[in-house]
Amino acid sequence: MNTHAKRNDAYLRDLLQQAGLRATRQRLGLAELIFGHGERHLTAEGLYADATKAGLRISQTTVYNTLHQFTEAGLLREILADPRRIYFDTNVHPHHHFLDEETGDMEDIPADGVAVSALPTPPPGKTIEGVDVIVRVRRPAPA
Amino acid sequence: MNTHAKRNDAYLRDLLQQAGLRATRQRLGLAELIFGHGERHLTAEGLYADATKAGLRISQTTVYNTLHQFTEAGLLREILADPRRIYFDTNVHPHHHFLDEETGDMEDIPADGVAVSALPTPPPGKTIEGVDVIVRVRRPAPA
DNA sequence: GTGATTGCAAATCTTTTGCACTAAA
DNA sequence: TTTAGTGCAAAAGATTTGCAATCAC
Numbered sequence: 646m647n648t649h650a651k652r653n654d655a656y657l658r659d660l661l662q663q664a665g666l667r668a669t670r671q672r673l674g675l676a677e678l679i680f681g682h683g684e685r686h687l688t689a690e691g692l693y694a695d696a697t698k699a700g701l702r703i704s705q706t707t708v709y710n711t712l713h714q715f716t717e718a719g720l721l722r723e724i725l726a727d728p729r730r731i732y733f734d735t736n737v738h739p740h741h742h743f744l745d746e747e748t749g750d751m752e753d754i755p756a757d758g759v760a761v762s763a764l765p766t767p768p769p770g771k772t773i774e775g776v777d778v779i780v781r782v783r784r785p786a787p788a
Numbered sequence: 789m790n791t792h793a794k795r796n797d798a799y800l801r802d803l804l805q806q807a808g809l810r811a812t813r814q815r816l817g818l819a820e821l822i823f824g825h826g827e828r829h830l831t832a833e834g835l836y837a838d839a840t841k842a843g844l845r846i847s848q849t850t851v852y853n854t855l856h857q858f859t860e861a862g863l864l865r866e867i868l869a870d871p872r873r874i875y876f877d878t879n880v881h882p883h884h885h886f887l888d889e890e891t892g893d894m895e896d897i898p899a900d901g902v903a904v905s906a907l908p909t910p911p912p913g914k915t916i917e918g919v920d921v922i923v924r925v926r927r928p929a930p931a
Numbered sequence: 932g933t934g935a936t937t938g939c940a941a942a943t944c945t946t947t948t949g950c951a952c953t954a955a956a
Numbered sequence: 957t958t959t960a961g962t963g964c965a966a967a968a969g970a971t972t973t974g975c976a977a978t979c980a981c
Contacts, residue, residue: 667935667980689971704938709971723871725887725922729946730970731871743910744868746917758908761921765897767886771925774889778904778921779868782914810955810960832946847963852946872971873945936979943972953962 653681664718674701675711679721679735686724686742686751687712687733725777726751741778754780796824807861817844818854822864822878829867829885829894830855830876868920869894884921897923 657676658668666672678684678695693708712733715721724732726744732751734742741759743752759778767773800819801811809815821827821838836851855876858864867875869887875894877885884902886895902921910916 669936669980671937706938725869725871725924727868728866728871728874741908743908743914745911745914752911754908759904761902761904765886765902765923767923767925768895770927771886771888772928774924774926776921776923778919780908780910780919781868781917782910783917784913785915812955812961814962849963947968955960
């Protein structure tokens, strides 16, 4: 028997239930890809491609819906990085990112790699929701 | 006479010339709005609206073209802040931003408001192009 | 059974592109 | 005159929405 799959399935069902979401075939499949598979920085486009490749029958609409639902549930976090597409991160804890300007690839910055020394005073009447640090990198142009 | 306007015009013509751009009516108009007017955080949409409001006959295409040309010339800088739209900043020096998550408004963080303590080591073969810090703020939800 | 979920198709929004016309130098 | 610039219209790309059929509980 595939004990591992069963246990994983139960885990994912639990995850969904705690998020107040029904355990549909599509959501289980995406959750497996996202949380069971080690994916870290996702775009809707990429996740849809992976889902399709994995044989999951699902629509783009549902991928978008699911990413947003998972984000609302606190299972994912949006990264402000690229004005042309939304990135989601499976790591919802405070941390920061390298963004390759050429390829669009994203990578975590190791926990102690940067530190924001002192939080600035927010504009009056506003409170700080979070801090995003994006370190833009690229392969140096050939001399 | 409008000495001020003349001087300003000459200044803007010079700015364009040094950027290798012809001093067209449209570019002069936009440069006036952007650099003579104190605008700081622009979107194409907003600049187009302001230009139209100011009586400048111009197309959206030219606004997009001009923003990119100014950016290439180092007169503006793109800000990675909102996956849904590109922000440009007239301040091209290293500094960071507050982003109001509800309104989309952007504000500079005073120079000494944040500091990134130590730049992280970039992935092998890559060099750091720049660092963007976005502090997301919002009006706290009523209790 | 009942309300949540899915997914098609169409719409929306922002940005880019092709190309004929116009203007700057 | 020559080349750069403009802008219409259309395309492109990502994301969202309306709504009827389907599914989870």
